[in-house]
Amino acid sequence: MKVSYFPGCTLKNKAKDLDLYSYKSASALGVTLEEIENWQCCGGVFTSADDEVATKLSSVRALKYAFERNEPLVTVCSACHNVIKQTNYAMQTNKTFADKVNRYMAEDSYNGEAEVYHYLEMLRDLVGFDTLKEKVVNSLKGKKIAAYYGCLLLRPNKVMRMDDPENPTIMEDFIRALGADAVVYAKRNECCGGYISVESPDSARRNSNAVVKNAKAAGAEMIITACPLCKYNLEKNGADIPVVYFTELLAEALGVKEDTNA
């Protein structure tokens, strides 16, 4: 299976692990990630205002690219996934907005036809967690791992449609497929503070610490995330258990992990 892959700015720089292990794991699972040509940064956060058009064009171009190749668009960064899915929803449901956007498009118009998957959704819906389970060579049996969804993976649910926004299971099912124990805790879908670390570092610290404290109290030895900013905020604010990208764990279980300095 071949998919159009949107890596995003951070995966080519500070989050190279997230990118590298996405490729290696996909390959081990029989999926080819074809990087979208000339992709541009999604902007990191979606602007909900309907009159913001130019800032959403990079997402639309990536979506149009995937649609024209008849491939699903797959992203692994929580932020890219959120922005691209919300932009696609706006293209499907808001005709005035879509008309404005299409004035920028050189050829055929685009109206939200592409299918957007987060990498986790790809594992669940296109590969299947049962298939994943069969491909595990290094079982993570006995490890107590907490999934950190943060805000971007699940919300707004009307658009993301990834999982139950208040009682999600996709990351826990992923952890179990790798043989490990999934630690469920209350703060797993609460915000780490995100970009607020620029404006109010104390706010980010309080939010991040609350997540780590809650995960540890539930018995977690490790936290996994799909978001570079969640990882940064949790670590910068003193997480005393490892915070790792879910793709790194995946690569380890599939036996395709190698040492890197990224």
Next chain:
Amino acid sequence: MHNNRYLRDEIIRISGVNTAKCMKCGKCSATCPAYDEMEYHPHQFVNMVESGDITPLLNSDSLYKCLSCFACIDRCPRGVEPAKVVEAVRLFAVRKQGANRMTANDVPAIVDEDTPQQLLVSAFRKYTK
């Protein structure tokens, strides 16, 4: 200066929100992870825009405390989507010439060797025009 009627119509237009749907239960503010940082809270944004009392919001740092976590959007029992109101007021503020909250000159003081690009692009998207 803008009169309140114009401001209200403009914020409603940018946000796409019908503030009259609010039933004042306060759930948006109860679930807001930035509540302690804010002078005006999400339910107040909705209420003050509805009543046209918008100038205090435009002058408040509360505009820059929203995390865009969408918790209030998903948890509002009336589908009001308060974060879109906060966003619309903030856009109205930063779209003014010279009103950017952050500039490129601020970046060196923000970054450390682990800072993800995502942090900077997100902050610029929210705090500048």
